[in-house]
Amino acid sequence: MNRNRHGGLRRTLVATGALTIGAALALTGCGSGDGSDADAVGVTLIVKTTANPFFVSMQEGAEAAAEEAGVELTLAAGREDGDEDTQIQAIENAVSRGDKGILITPNGPGVEDALIQARDAGLYVIALDTPPSDPEAVDITFATDNFLAGQRIGEWTAAQLGGDRAVIAMIDLFDDKVVSVDVQRDQGFLDGMGIDVADPAAYGDEAETGRYSGGEYEIVGHEASQGAEDGGRTAAENLLSINPDINVVYTINEPAAYGAYEAFEAAGATDDLIVASVDGGCAGVAAVTEGVISATSQQYPVRMAELGVEAIHALATTGEAPETSEGLDFFDTGVELVTDQPHEGIESITSTEATDVCWG
Known part of the structure; x- marks a missing residue:
């Protein structure tokens, strides 16, 4: 059945998505x-x-x-x-x-x-x-172009590593359902790092070890966070128990990033730690200023x-x-890479600039 009665352009769309947990009904x-x-x-x-x-x-x-x-x-x-x-x-x-x-x-x-x-x-x-x-x-x-949002932080992470071995923790949204935001950001991040993602419509099927654009990598695992701070903390703790040498953390969003950083801080493992995320809320931008989040993709x-x-x-x-x-x-509402550690050839804005357009 053609339901495009309103005259707008129809395009093929992809899987559903969600970002966070918990709320009361507001009608x-x-x-x-x-x-x-x-x-x-x-x-x-x-x-x-x-x-x-x-x-x-x-x-x-x-x-x-x-x-x-x-x-x-x-x-x-x-x-x-x-x-x-x-x-x-x-x-x-x-x-x-x-x-x-x-x-x-x-x-x-x-x-x-x-x-x-x-x-x-x-x-x-x-x-x-x-x-x-x-x-x-x-x-x-x-x-937001969520694949691009992931790519931006992935490219920056590869440059920030400077050829060092990447030991990567992937902290996603869910592990019991497939949602587009989860897949696109995850796969965009790995693609931005120069890692072969195999099937870009799914995550977790990439090789656990291999080479990224700057050197060797190991993916310790994918853990679900429910997009929440406590979920990010638990996910990071689980991954640290597998490999305490993690030096790169990808998170689905900034609340998960806060929790993940807390876990690494408790483990005394924040030296040279890269935390890359997506959101660009005012709290997340402040976390970039403070060095808790290394880089984030700001959406609007x-x-x-x-x-x-x-x-x-x-x-x-x-x-x-x-x-x-x-x-x-879809109609693209834009995304910008936010970091206070810029790299030549990678377009970004500072946390000060991002503060002027952040939300929350």
């Missing part, structure tokens, strides 16, 4: 503007959780854009990462209200049937941050949400639908 009507209920443009933003500043920043960006455009905005969030039921209820509520569109960071493939039903009911659906597994579940995705959740609200408002008022970025199957 809050945020009416904006002075238009009548009859002609108001209603938009629902459904985030994974409000436990992570990334998603709170999305909400704040959406609220600002809604006020500017006169959009009636409703906010919703899962109780925790992976809470599909709460998101499904929020989708159904948006349909019942007669909203014009939905912005969502999906908590899993279980929400996709409800999204398809919302599209069939005439709502325009935009995925934020990561695409769903079923390309028919949304009209378009506004997101506020921009995602603002553009999403503006896109649905424009579609409702002018009929103009958003399009994907050239050469991509």
Whole structure:
């Protein structure tokens, strides 16, 4: 069935993703503007959780854009990462209200049937941050190029090592489900280091030992963190128990990086340790300044949400639908490498510069 009724470009999308854990349900009507209920443009933003500043920043960006455009905005969030039921209820509520569109960071493939039903009911659906597994579940995705985000920190890590042997700890998001953010960042990081990733659509199938672009490497293992500080700490402790000589730590996000660093600090193993991550929140940028995180790829959740609200408002008022970025199957909202240890030939910004555009 062709569900592209709105005239926007359709592209093949890839697996679903999630970033963090834990949140209470937040269903809050945020009416904006002075238009009548009859002609108001209603938009629902459904985030994974409000436990992570990334998603709170999305909400704040959406609220600002809604006020500017006169959009009636409703906010919703899962109780925790992976809470599909709460998101499904929020989708159904948006349909019942007669909203014009939905912005969502999906908590899993279980929400996709409800999204398809919302599209069939005439709502325009935009995925934020990561695409769903079923390309028919949304009209378009506004997101970070997560493979590129991983590549940026991987290239920098290879340069920072200066030819030294890399003993690598991979601290991912999940180990019981496949999500696009998890795979793309992990594989992008290894690819950026010059390591053959085998199948870029899966992680963990690369050779455990071999050569990266600057020398020899060993991957100690992949551990799940649930994108949380305590999960990052436990993952790092597990990997250190396997090999105490780890000198490179990749983490799915900055909360996991904080926990991982704590584990290495407790083990007295932070000398010459490289911690590379993704997020670019204000706390993460401060961690770069402090030397806890060596480099991070900064993404822009506020921009995602603002553009999403503006896109649905424009579609409702002018009929103009958003399009994907050239050469991509989603609209790219940008990424920058943040580090205070730059290398020639690798584009980056300092933590001071990143502070001016950070979130959270």
